[in-house]
Amino acid sequence: MNKRPTIRDVAAMAGVSVATVSRVLSGDYPVANATRTKVQRAVRELDYVVNAHARALSGSTSNVVALVMYDVVTPFFAFIASGVEYQATESDRLCLVCTTHGDPDRELEIVKLMREQHADAVILVGGVNMSDDYRERMYRYAKGLEDAGSRLVLCGRPSLGPDFPAITVEYDNAGGAFSATSHLLSSGHRRIAMLGGPIGNTTFDARLDGYRRALEAFRVHVDPKLIIHGDMSQESGFRQVQRLLADGVEFTAIFAANDFVAAGAMRALRAAGKSVPDDVSVIGYDDTPFAPELTPALTSVHLPHEELGRTAVKLALQRGEGSARQHVMLGTHIAMRDSVRPLI
Template sequence: MTMRSDGDRRYTVKDVAARAGVSPATVSRVLGGTYPVAASTRTRVMRAVRELDYVANAQARALKGATSKTIAFVVNDVTGPFFAHVAQGVEKQATEEGRLCLVCTTHDDTARELAVIDLMREQSADAVILVGGGIETDEYRDRMVHLAHSLDKAGSRLVLCGRPSLGDDVPATVVEYDNEGGAYSMTSHLLSQGHRKIAYLGAHTSLTTTTARINGFTRAHTDMGLEVDSELIIEGRFLHSFGLTATRRLLAERPDVTAIFAATDMVAAGVLQALRQSDVRCPEDISVVGYDDVPFASDLYPALTTVHIPTDELGRTAVRLAIHRDEYAHNQHVVLGTHIVVRDSVAPPTIRRVRTPDGT
């Protein structure tokens, strides 16, 4: 079991064992994952594997163009509506291209995400598609750059779907959407209706998705000569439960808020539930908007005004550009458009009657 280095040399299990200070049998056990190995030993072995850029079963991959006819779709949580609909686009296009689509979940674990990419490289996947925002740390970025180059050497391809590029010199396909532009347009829509106290629910520290949306949110205020109230940018995960609890707290602490920009439609669903439970009318008392335009957005009450992301096209384009990267060599970074969908959850602000603690 070997893999070609940057030169002509092939590294072997013995090379990895020597680098890690263990026996070749221990290396095989770690890579096979079928035998218990101490965590510290596993760490040393995997560090040596990365440093030598070693991949098992490389003889098959050494044949140029040899792949497993597989597309790997790597996502945080496949039950999320946004991810599920991107996955549908990936699966449809993969089927048309004669590829098998594998769905791998990471559950917000970056170590698991990186391990899955390594595994897919070992399995000679045609492409590894990462969906959703990336972590904005130097360590994470450096590791992703390394994996992009490793996949490229193995004849595979890293695809960033819904997240920005790692740099022009990184061999990766990038299919993103105008994330900042969508947030800018939606915030501008709220401001044009007369809202000045707008809460943003769902800021996520060091996540590219959040960074772009907050930038659009802030820029829309700036272009109208307004300042953003930093206390109204509220951190939280993209979950229904967060929208519910954050809105309850917001109603108690900030009665001046007239509009809520939920980071996702799922968060917006929680917001609307909290408003109903508190007898706060939408949009008469508080306007609510979301982001994604997943199918249930139009079924909420009131029907949700939101930012539309072309999820199916996002998934299909990711597969098509990765599989036919020679044909699309000069078009490996695509930005798809977003637009707002106006429904029933926004109205000009009114003076809201706030109940006192005694219920009057």
């Protein structure tokens, strides 16, 4: 097994100094054509590649963007990750992916790892449980990252104030929920069940809030019996509807906190002999790729997932001092399909 060649080997073979090789490789400094050619031949000959760690140690950037999220398979996260990855390679960065599975300690751990790695940007994706000490801890993280020269981006997570050293890239969570609920309301529905997510999570609190505000805007009573919380799984949606039915709660429409819950809900409805959308209208959130494949095709709130990811990277990599604490909010829209019907 050959040892991997270093820059000195290349320099020796080309008969120049290591400085010259380095300059040919980075291509910024003027180098005579003949010399450049010699060096390039040596590089090819030896199949030389630079050592990224040495380069990062010597220079100052690591060319790495870090992505921290709940998991990697939920479409919501996967699509944001896709946008991040896309823009990262566009900007010649590599993409480090870590998952927390909702564990705050793990998140702390990861941020430490990212400081070690000198990531150019650290992107925290998705909602979070805004606990008492979350802000304070997040502030320490942010400081640490700033000192390490990394940009912190909160993506799909609320800002922590304008003086907080982080970029925020949100989508209009509450607004999407408001539109969805309004859509149901203006179709004549008044008894709209909200199948919500875990309490305290910024994402699902916001969706619930949008639901509430829409009802209020239509002067419809917010009936607590219509609001259920669960995790975000298909099973949860299934059971939530079963419970509603078992409790004899009346409703003509369902607003589910995401498409998986909506799918489970529709399954429960079908199992109970109720037709969607004839008996009950259903609307989801996230507009996952399978939404159009359900029967009936699911109406859902569409999010600009990929653009969220792309914007996060773009802003983070943008140099200039004012850029370190921006806040952008992306819009949502409803993808209308067949799971909603006006109430006659």
